[in-house]
Amino acid sequence: MTLAPDPTPSARRQETRTRLMDAAVEVFAEDGLQGAAVETISARAGFTRGAFYSNFESKEQLFLELLTREFERRAADLDEKARMLEPTLRERAGCVDPAEAADYIVQFFTPSQDATAWFVLEAEFLLLAMRDPSLAPGHHDFMDNFYASISGVVERVLQAAGRRFVIPVERAILVLSGVYEHALRTAALAGTDPSGAFTELGDRLAELLFALTEEE
Amino acid sequence: MTLAPDPTPSARRQETRTRLMDAAVEVFAEDGLQGAAVETISARAGFTRGAFYSNFESKEQLFLELLTREFERRAADLDEKARMLEPTLRERAGCVDPAEAADYIVQFFTPSQDATAWFVLEAEFLLLAMRDPSLAPGHHDFMDNFYASISGVVERVLQAAGRRFVIPVERAILVLSGVYEHALRTAALAGTDPSGAFTELGDRLAELLFALTEEE
Structure with a gap:
């Protein structure tokens, strides 16, 4: 049995960004752009606020x-x-x-x-x-x-x-x-x-x- | 000396409405529609919140x-x-x-x-x-x-x-x-x-x- 190789750092980063963006689509639709909190988006994607800000300004x-x-x-x-x-x-x-x-x-x-x-x-x-x-x-x-x-x-x-x-x-x-x-x-x-x-x-x-x- | 007659109730009401509307133009431009508080609009026009709601829903x-x-x-x-x-x-x-x-x-x-x-x-x-x-x-x-x-x-x-x-x-x-x-x-x-x-x-x-x- 061979193990799948660990994703590269850039692939992992891309996956984090994609998950945050997909979560944001849902939260924006529910709360509006102004009403949507970064905390809510991060939590929906399973990340912290810190992870959000290391990916998006x-x-x-x-x-x-x-x-x-x-x-x-x-x-x-x-x-x-x-x-x-x-x-x-x-x-x-x-x-x-x-x-x-x-x-x-x-x-x-x-x-x-x-x-x-x-x-x-x-x-x-x-x-x-x-x-x-x-x-x-x-x-x-x-x-x-x-x-x-x-x-x-x-x-x-x-x-x-x-x-x-x-x-x-x-x-x-x-x-x-x-x-x-x-x-x-x-x-x-x-x-x-x-x-x-x-x-x-x-x-x-x-x-x-x-x-x-x-x-x- | 003759005094100007008191404005009729409907003329007075119209004047109140006009003053509230003119004040609202300023407050909306400053704070946006969502940010503008009824209190701010009323105060700017020199009225109470009650006066506002007796004129506008x-x-x-x-x-x-x-x-x-x-x-x-x-x-x-x-x-x-x-x-x-x-x-x-x-x-x-x-x-x-x-x-x-x-x-x-x-x-x-x-x-x-x-x-x-x-x-x-x-x-x-x-x-x-x-x-x-x-x-x-x-x-x-x-x-x-x-x-x-x-x-x-x-x-x-x-x-x-x-x-x-x-x-x-x-x-x-x-x-x-x-x-x-x-x-x-x-x-x-x-x-x-x-x-x-x-x-x-x-x-x-x-x-x-x-x-x-x-x-x-």
């Missing part, structure tokens, strides 16, 4: 790392959905009407079940950052990077459908994001699951995409 | 009334600016290019100096409402009414310029609002006065307005 820094992980997941998810949609769109190029486009958009943009919870946490983080910009020094660049990464995917899908934006893509993405956020906000205010709001969002985004694009 | 209800007052002011302000712009636009109808449109838009949409402070308070209120929708039962209808009231003004200005939306006006307004909010958020995150961000916003809104409208 603050809960805001941990949150920004969580947000990065979440947005990387979303960008990868969009990319994968785009690859699945592109062949169909290429076949149908030039004959996609708004109703059909709305179906594709719903498939493409349907958020995960916990999208409302994330949206509320993001709103809280944004509020903290607006009150004290030093809390989130990288937030603005971070969002710009995210939008840049999805710009490429959205352009590729449009190209497959034989269309292109009539305004610069980076601005078009901000416009579409504004409509997407409005739908999440409406769902969060109504206290409902966002999936209901997202059928309507598909129609809205399709309508907007047709206005903001032209045939290539 | 809660500070959230007072905030919603402040927001109503502020949005009515904004809608009236937009309406007045529209009346001033319309004659020029009618003369120039059909020959307004995006650069000239951007100038008009900056005149039309330049926010008041305290726009960033209001934006942060609105973000906080929205967050409270998302956490507990019962805190702001009327918030969603209220925003819908505001958007409806500015829809008419924006359509009138476009008509004077000889253009009309290619998507339904109520949706176009949400799209434009999303871009407007993004500029305020960027200003708030940068901790800067929004006026700098607003020259760029003029260009963006002009670009978007041309994409979302056509000549009549």
